[in-house]
Amino acid sequence: SMQAATPEASEGRVLYEQALPFAVCRTPSSPHQAPAVAAHVLVPKLSLAAAAHAGARLHVEITDTRDPFFLLQVDVGADEYASIRACQSLLVDFAVFPDMIVELLEQCRTCAASGEKQPSFVAELLCRTEGEFAFNIAQISSFRKTVHLSLIVRQATDEVLKQYLAAKWLGEKKVREQTQHTVDDLRKSVKQCEKRMEELQGEIARGRGDFAARETALQAQLQQREQSLTSQHSHSREQLEARMQADVERVRSRLDDSEAANRKLIQEKLSSVAEAKDLAAQISSLKLTVSQYESEVGALRSDVKALQRQNADLERAHSQATAQVTVLTQQLATKNEAQATTAESFQSCAKQKV
Numbered sequence: 555s556m557q558a559a560t561p562e563a564s565e566g567r568v569l570y571e572q573a574l575p576f577a578v579c580r581t582p583s584s585p586h587q588a589p590a591v592a593a594h595v596l597v598p599k600l601s602l603a604a605a606a607h608a609g610a611r612l613h614v615e616i617t618d619t620r621d622p623f624f625l626l627q628v629d630v631g632a633d634e635y636a637s638i639r640a641c642q643s644l645l646v647d648f649a650v651f652p653d654m655i656v657e658l659l660e661q662c663r664t665c666a667a668s669g670e671k672q673p674s675f676v677a678e679l680l681c682r683t684e685g686e687f688a689f690n691i692a693q694i695s696s697f698r699k700t701v702h703l704s705l706i707v708r709q710a711t712d713e714v715l716k717q718y719l720a721a722k723w724l725g726e727k728k729v730r731e732q733t734q735h736t737v738d739d740l741r742k743s744v745k746q747c748e749k750r751m752e753e754l755q756g757e758i759a760r761g762r763g764d765f766a767a768r769e770t771a772l773q774a775q776l777q778q779r780e781q782s783l784t785s786q787h788s789h790s791r792e793q794l795e796a797r798m799q800a801d802v803e804r805v806r807s808r809l810d811d812s813e814a815a816n817r818k819l820i821q822e823k824l825s826s827v828a829e830a831k832d833l834a835a836q837i838s839s840l841k842l843t844v845s846q847y848e849s850e851v852g853a854l855r856s857d858v859k860a861l862q863r864q865n866a867d868l869e870r871a872h873s874q875a876t877a878q879v880t881v882l883t884q885q886l887a888t889k890n891e892a893q894a895t896t897a898e899s900f901q902s903c904a905k906q907k908v
Contacts, residue, residue, distance in 0.1 A: 566603025566613060570656045573597050573619070575666045580681045594618065598659060598677070598689075602652055612652050616679070616689065616707060625718055626679075626687055626707040642704060658691045658702055685709035 576596045599615040611631045618624035630638070635648045646654055658675065665673035678690040689705045710718060 566601040566611075569600040569602055569652050570659055571597065571599040572659070572663060574659065574663055574677055576616075576677050576679050578679045578681075594679075596679070600652060600655060600659075610648075612655075614655075614689065614705060614707060622719060622722070623715065625710040625715055626689070627710050627714070628689075628705055628707045630705070638705070644703075655691070655703065662691065679707075682706070 573595050574597070576594050578592050578594050578596075580592075597617045597619060599613075599617070601613045601615075602610060603613060604610050609632055611629050612635075614628050614630065616624075616626040630651075632648045635651055638644065644651075659677065661675040662673070662677045665675045672694065674695065675691070675693055678688075678692060680688040680690060682688055685708055687707050687709075689707045690701050691703045692699055692701045694700075
């Protein structure tokens, strides 16, 4: 079973301390009445401390900022957690258990801050008996409600409540003393600032007098400078106007010369344009003549190619005829030899007959 909190166990490293909306369900006065559920903003606080001869212990504390006498506490050690783990089918070890509670509380705070009509994670405080509550962290879906963790917290005893209130009072007193000390320091700083401000105001007054005297002297110097610049400006203006007039005359003369040269160039341009038109007409005529010559040259080239083909045919025919003449000449020589032989044979036969 979980033990009630002790002053030693409540002191330790704080893991979580944030205001959080709770659904508080109290036991009805009559068995025929439904449990009364109300929404309250409570402050769950988790701290981890090492108690003497007991190892690390998780201290859970729930308070109400509007009710200083509302204090629910419980201490959970490794032995108590073993029983909780077996009863509620938890999967983490005691070393991870505090961090998991912090993570679930953060889920509750995030869901409450999102403004959902039905948050998915809620923190509940269910009244079991007088002075004993069940601190539940549940997840609600459209199908069912799943309680991830349930811890039995008990109302602090008068002695523990006195110690808690005394500690809170000492803390508030310390904060008040620190605040008072800060206020005193600020008052001293304000007085120093006021004193410094008076000194600065005196320096400002003296500076204003020096500034007025300096301003008067500068205005006198400015007037003298303006008069000097005005006279210099008048003289410079006259010289500048004379130079500008001379420049204008020179520019006018150059403009007249430029206009004459421009007119001459225009005339030359017109004559050049006329000559260009004549040249263009001549070029067009020459192009036409060249085109005719190119056509004639093409026809002549075609004739030359035809004559070349005829010449090649004649040369082939001449070669063939020459070959035939050679053959006929050889045949004729053979026939002549045969005739000569035949004549000799006839003569021999004639002589023999005689």
